[in-house]
Amino acid sequence: MYRRPPMPDRLRNFAARHARLPLVLLALVSLASLGARVGGLGDPCRSPCRSASDHLLIFDEAYYVNSARNIAELRPPPGSTYDDDPLGDDPNAEHPQLAKLVMAGSIELFGDGPFAWRLGSLLCGSLAILGLYALVRAAGGRPWLALGASTLAACDNLLLVHGRIGTLDIYAVAAMIWAAVAYLRGRPFVAGALIGVGACAKEVAPYLLAALALFEALRWLADRTDPRARLGRLAACTATAAVVFIGLLGVLDAIAPPFADATQTAVTGGPLAHLAHMISYAAGQTSPHGPTGIASYPWQWLYDYKPIDYLSINPVHPTGGLLHLHASVHFLGMMSPPIVLLALPAIALGLIGLRRRADDVALLGAAWSIGTFIPFELESLIWSRTSYIYYMAIVMPGIYVAVAALIARVPKRIRPLVWAAWAWGVAVLIAAIVMYPFAPWPS
Numbered sequence: 218m219y220r221r222p223p224m225p226d227r228l229r230n231f232a233a234r235h236a237r238l239p240l241v242l243l244a245l246v247s248l249a250s251l252g253a254r255v256g257g258l259g260d261p262c263r264s265p266c267r268s269a270s271d272h273l274l275i276f277d278e279a280y281y282v283n284s285a286r287n288i289a290e291l292r293p294p295p296g297s298t299y300d301d302d303p304l305g306d307d308p309n310a311e312h313p314q315l316a317k318l319v320m321a322g323s324i325e326l327f328g329d330g331p332f333a334w335r336l337g338s339l340l341c342g343s344l345a346i347l348g349l350y351a352l353v354r355a356a357g358g359r360p361w362l363a364l365g366a367s368t369l370a371a372c373d374n375l376l377l378v379h380g381r382i383g384t385l386d387i388y389a390v391a392a393m394i395w396a397a398v399a400y401l402r403g404r405p406f407v408a409g410a411l412i413g414v415g416a417c418a419k420e421v422a423p424y425l426l427a428a429l430a431l432f433e434a435l436r437w438l439a440d441r442t443d444p445r446a447r448l449g450r451l452a453a454c455t456a457t458a459a460v461v462f463i464g465l466l467g468v469l470d471a472i473a474p475p476f477a478d479a480t481q482t483a484v485t486g487g488p489l490a491h492l493a494h495m496i497s498y499a500a501g502q503t504s505p506h507g508p509t510g511i512a513s514y515p516w517q518w519l520y521d522y523k524p525i526d527y528l529s530i531n532p533v534h535p536t537g538g539l540l541h542l543h544a545s546v547h548f549l550g551m552m553s554p555p556i557v558l559l560a561l562p563a564i565a566l567g568l569i570g571l572r573r574r575a576d577d578v579a580l581l582g583a584a585w586s587i588g589t590f591i592p593f594e595l596e597s598l599i600w601s602r603t604s605y606i607y608y609m610a611i612v613m614p615g616i617y618v619a620v621a622a623l624i625a626r627v628p629k630r631i632r633p634l635v636w637a638a639w640a641w642g643v644a645v646l647i648a649a650i651v652m653y654p655f656a657p658w659p660s
Contacts, residue, residue, distance in 0.1 A: 239360035243367055247346050250371040254339055254381035257655045259331040261530055261546050269329040270294040275548055276527035278383045282334045284309035285320035285383070288473045291329055302478055310475035310484045310491065311498040313466055315417040316388040318473055334383035341391040342380020346370050348394035349617060355401035358578040358622075365621035370614070372649040373553045378527065379610055381654075382548070386610040388418035393425045394614055397585070400429055405450040409457025416462045417469060420495060421611055423462075426455055428588025428615065435580055439571055463488050503601045511605060515593040518609050521557045525550030525606060548654045550607045555644040556620055560586070563619035566626070579622035585615025 263271040274282055283293040283300070290304040302308035307317060316337060323333035346367050353363035370376050379387045392415025400408035408429075415422030433447040466488040475484040475491050484494045504512055513523035527548035567583030570576075589612045596602035627638045650656065 236360075239364045243347070243350050243364055246364070246368050246371050247343055250346055250377070250380070251339065251343050253653065254342055254377060257546075258335060258339075258381065260655065261528070272331050273528065275382045276384065276525070276550070278334065280309050281317055281385060282320060282383045285317045285324060285334070286329065288314070288317060288321035289324045289329075291324065299478055302476055302481075303483075305473070306476035306483070307473040308476045308478040310477050311495055312385060312419060313417040313491075313495070314469040314473045314475070315414070315465070316385045316419070318469060319388070320383055321473070335381055338380055338383060338387050341387045342376065344391040345376065345380070345387065345394055345614070348391060348398060349614060351398045352394055352401070352581075352614070353578055353618060353621070355398050356577045356581045356618075358576070362578060362621055362625050365624065366617045369553075369556055369617040369621055369645065372645050373556055373613060373617070374549060374649065374652040375552045375607065375610055375613060377649070378548055378550065378654060379607070382527075385419040386607065389415045389422040390610055390614065391415075392418065393422050393611060396422075396425060397429070397581075400450070400454060401581075403450075405454040406457045409454040409459075410461045412454070412458040413461025413465060416458065417465045420499075421608070423458060424589045424592050424611060425585075426451070426458065427592060428585040429454065431588040432581055432584035435568075435571055435584055436577065439580075463492070466491060499602070500600065502603045504603045505601045508603065512603050513606055515590065515597050515604050515608070518552075518606050518612075519557070519561065521552055521554055521606075523606055546654055547656070549652060550605070551652070552606075552609060552613065553645060553648045553652070555641055555648055556616065559620045559623055559641070560616045563616065563623040566623050567619055579619060579626075582615050582617075582619025582622055586612055586619055587615075589615060 259266075259272060261273045263273075266272070279298050283298045284307055286293050287299050287302055287304060287306065287308055292304065293300045299308040307314045309317060319337040320334055323336045327333040327336070349370050350363040350367045353366050354360065358366075376387070376390075379390075392411050396408040396411035396415065399405075399411060412422050412425055415425075430451055433444075433451060437444050437447060470488055470491055475494065476482070477484055477494065484491050508514060508523075511523070511525045517523055527550055529547045530545060563579070564583045564586050567579035567581075570579050590609075593602075593604055593608055597604055624638050624641070627634050629635060
């Protein structure tokens with residue numbers, strides 16, 4: 218296996234004197250991200266904001282929060298999604314129940330309000346940022362490189378938004394990151410269990426298996442060792458993920474029975490029947506004549522095309538039906554443009570480095586990005602599957618890792634490249650501030 222070139226003496230001495238500094242900064246980055254996501258957690262809300270129904274649901278919260286309310290046996294507000302479905306059931310049967318059950322438990326503990334709806338997303342967002350640090354370290358990366366990947370995640374608008382609204386994606390992302398950490402640390406059964414749990418939040422979590430398979434294949438090409446150990450790890454991880462997913466889904470079905478709102482029928486027959494219903498529902502979500510509205514082709518995500526306006530409110534120019542709101546908001550389903558700008562070069566670096574036996578960090582970033590993205594592209598090409606830019610949420614961890622590895626490889630002796638890297642870092646920070654959901658709207 219390739220050994221990284223040693224650090225220059227000056228950097229080695231600095232690292233030795235400040236061995237704990239990356240962890241301290243990681244804690245600060247995580248806390249800053251949490252603070253940014255907690256800020257305005259109850260907004261937007263209709264003045265005088267006295268009840269849960271005065272708080273606006275953001276984007277797909279209309280489905281998942283109301284489903285959680287239903288599971289908690291609270292009737293959603295009249296006229297809203299799932300307002301006439303059986304109480305105690307999960308009327309959002311097209312997705313597994315885990316994340317919605319977490320929201321329902323929070324509602325029972327803390328009451329029906331924004332804190333309860335979004336608490337799980339807040340926690341999972343922080344777990345994802347911390348997990349990226351652990352992931353880079355597990356792949357052999359140095360602490361400062363790991364800190365860089367976590368910082369990029371904290372600055373990315375897509376993770377920030379999904380890390381503070383009550384949707385499913387961030388639950389799956391957090392589980393996938395920690396599953397990859399376990400896998401790289403030689404614990405394939407733990408990794409498979411975490412993938413199974415993540416799949417019970419949103420069924421895209423097993424796409425990580427494709428990324429891990431690609432990573433193992435690329436590593437084999439680099440060292441040409443006996444592939445049986447690699448295949449054994451993948452098989453153990455995959456089998457465990459399947460068993461945990463089906464078993465946990467059966468438990469979730471018993472706690473919150475799936476109910477198909479579209480046909481007003483209960484989904485019976487156990488977890489396999491529920492899985493069949495989810496697959497059938499997904500198969501029906503197609504755009505044979507091309508994407509319309511907020512939908513987009515997966516290849517368009519690679520340059521941030523078709524961002525989704527989750528919710529925009531400008532009190533100076535209020536939208537009809539949204540009068541008397543006391544907050545200016547613009548929730549965008551969109552990745553950070555400076556990060557996406559370097560995504561393809563960073564992935565290419567990871568693949569090119571294979572020929573030079575580069576370290577595993579860039580390779581992991583490339584494998585994750587490609588392995589989790591390709592399934593969406595194939596679904597679009599083969600079945601005309603409808604897709605949206607926020608599906609990139611599970612791809613972005615690989616891009617954070619790959620881009621961090623790219624920036625870390627900027628030659629220190631070439632001053633223009635160093636200054637360009639610093640300028641890019643400033644652009645990432647500016648993008649995070651400008652795209653922040655509660656950044657003031659111009660009047």
